[in-house]
Amino acid sequence: MRRARRRREDKQMSDNEPVAAQVRDGHVVGRNDKLVITAASVGTVIEWYDFYLYGSLAAIITAQFFSGVNETTGFIFALMAFAxxxxxxxxxxxxxxxxxxLWGRKNTFLVTMLLMGISTFVVGILPSYAAIGIAAPAILVLMRLIQGLALGGEYGGAATYVAEHAPPGKRGFYTSFIQITATVGLLLSLMVILGVRTVVGEEAFADWGWRIPFLVSILLLGVSLWIRLKLAESPAFQRMKAEGKGTKTPLKDSFGKWGNLKIVLIALLGLAAGQAVVWYTGQFYALFFLERVLRVDASLTNILIATALLLATPFFIFFGWLSDKIGRKPIILAGCxxxxLTYFPLFQGLTWAANPRLAxxxxxSPVTVYADPAECSLQFDLVGKAVFNTSCDIAKSQLAKAGVSxxxxxxxxxxxxxxxxGETVVESFRGDQMATADFTAARKTWGDDLTGVLSAAGYPAKADSALVNKPAVVGILFLLVLYVTMVYGPIAAALVEMFPTNIRYTSMSLPYHIGNGWFGGFLPTTAFAIVAATGNIYYGLWYPIAIAVLTFVVGIIWVKETKNVDIND
Incomplete structure (x- = not known):
């Protein structure tokens, strides 16, 4: 009787689907798997493309929208807007x-994609700080907030949708295609940026050409909406509704009951947090480190990162497939x-390979600042009004600007x-008693003198592209991205499998986005603030290392393997 009823329900669902699918015993066995994966993945790629354009252009965003503060503070502001x-x-x-x-997976991620595309387009037409003043960064941050809200709803819907279509024993493999989308979105953003840079030239790109990748997103949005409108609702969601097992209070059921809230916390600390910092260190922090700290040419940086991404991207699929065989937990925790264990030597190796003269x-000729601690402040101005005019602050701000550890x-x-x-001593000066114009002139003269001393000691103003060991850089970046594929490839399946159908979208989305939105999203800002505070270009790595170790410990103790659970319950 139960099987007969299930067959009737399945037939009724397939009759209502614009793309027919046959569902038996809880999984799709028809011809729609490729369309489901492709449609969900393409839309998510475009959303990640929109989201990461900003991060890829952080240096230019600084000049366009945060030109009212000093360079170091402006870059950290740009990263904060990114965060x-x-x-x-x-x-x-x-x-x-x-x-x-409540409403369904398909309808929800159509809305999120529309919000993402429109907000990205607005950034492309937004006037700069020079044109409209403080309104420019304010609107920019507003658009970033809308993008964040949209992406917060997008990923959970796409991952849940694909997982609920996957046959048992293949959820890791199926959802790994969703996991590729973040890297492909980043790769697509880098390729578009590189293409526009090549066509219009660096000067024009910095002036107006940077807007083109943002404007192109409106065309991608139209394509993505057209593809996703062909999708039907997931069979697990339809079955849940047909059997009357849905919930009217998903928030209360997800977070108001300790049994489920405990699983949310375990998912966050034992999986998502570590996955997030490994992801952002391997892709975004590496990008910022090459361009901002090591002073590698921006176009070359994009090429090196893109090459490593292309080489490593298939491993998302591999580790998703492998997680169906040996489990999600061992792969994710091994990546953390x-x-x-290897971040410090890898980033030190990156310095030697990308800017050997700096290394x-x-x-x-190591650099030391010998100063009264009372004169030294944190090289970060929250409101953009501080003047670093003590002898210690003058010295440190000049070294930070030069990218010198x-x-x-x-x-x-x-x-x-x-x-x-080395053995050369350059005395700073006190500018706190000087008039503004005199201080500005004196700081420039002193900065030029220090730059000359640094140059004589072998410190380059920027990396010599001819000296960049490109195979070594790509090899190191490949390893960093390989760690990303280990932690990220199986994560969607692992999170989906931890929660029941009626609250799955809500429950799995929150730990994922706290992990990636807070632990991961604030990584570049936090890491560079640590570097600015300590003067050591590698000390920002302590943040992702600490979080990765936390996840490894929590995951070993409390995370249970889920690869064989029935997600239709």
Whole structure:
């Protein structure tokens, strides 16, 4: 009787689907698997493309929208605006996750995609700070917030939708195609940026050409909407509705009951947090590190990153497939552990490969700032009004601008700060008693003098592209992205399998987006703030290492393997 009823329900569902599918015993066995995966993946690729354009163009965004503050603060502001989109992702997960569990997976991620595309287009036509002042960064941040809300609802819907179509024993493999979308979106953004840069030239690109990749997104949005409108609702969701097992209070059922909330917390700390920091270190922090710290040419940086992504991307599928065989947990936690153990040597190797003159100068002529601690402040201005005019701050801000790693030694109170480059000593000066114009002129003169000393010691103003060991850089980047594929390839299947159908969209979306939106999204900002505070270009890595180790420990103890669970319950 139960099988007969199930067959009637399945036939009724297939009759209502615009793309016919036959469902038996909880999985799709018809010809629609490729369409389901392709449609969900293409739409998600475009959303990631929109979202990561900003991160890929952080240096230009700084000049266009944060030109009212000093260079170091402006770049951190740009990263904070980038992170703002991540900050609201958990709220998007709550809002759209609830709609997805009430209204359906398909309808919800159509809405999120529309929001993403429109907000990206607006960034492309937004006037700069020079044109409209403070309104420019304010509107930019607003668009980032809308993007974050949209992406907070998109991923959970796409991952849940594909997982609920996958046959038992292949959920890791099926959902790994969704996992590729983030990297493909980043890769697509890099390729479009590189193409526009090549066509219009660097000067024109910095002036107006950077807008083109944002404007192109409106065309991609139209294609994606057309493809997704061909999809039907997932069979698991339709069955849940047909059997009357849905919930009217997905938020309360997800987070108001300790049994499910405990699983949410385990999913966050034992899987998603570590996955997030490994993901953003391997792709975005590596990009920023090459371009901002090592001063590698932006176009060359994009080519190197894109090459590594192309080489490593198939491993998302491989580790998704492998997780169906040996489990999600061992692969994800192994990726976290490997990353924590090897980040320092890999990034140090990246310095030697990408900017060997900088690495050699740092080794043979290390830089030390000898200063009174009372004169040294954090090289970060939250409101853009601080003037770093003590002798210590002048020295440190110039070194930060030059991308030079240094250590600080305490000097007796009242001592004028000194910058020691190897055996050469350059005395700083105090600008706190100077008129603004005099201070600006004196700082420029002193900065030129320090630059000359650094240059004489072998410190380059930027990386020499001819000296970049491109195979070595790509090899290191490949390893970093390989860790990403280990932690990210199986994560969608693992999260989907932890929660029941009626609250799955809501429950799996929140830990994923807190992990990726907060732990991961704030990684570039946090890491560069640590670098600016300490003067050591590698100390920003302590943040992802600490989170990866936390996830490894929590995951080993509390995460249960889920590869064989029945997700139709």
């Amino acid at each position: 703002a989109g991540f900050a609201v992702r958990p709220f998007g997960a709550i809002v759209f996750g609830r709609l997805g569990d 552990l490997l990353a924590a 050699e100068a740092s080794a043979t 240094y250590r600080t030694e305490d000097a007796p109170a009242g001592t004028l700060a000194q910058v020691r480059v």
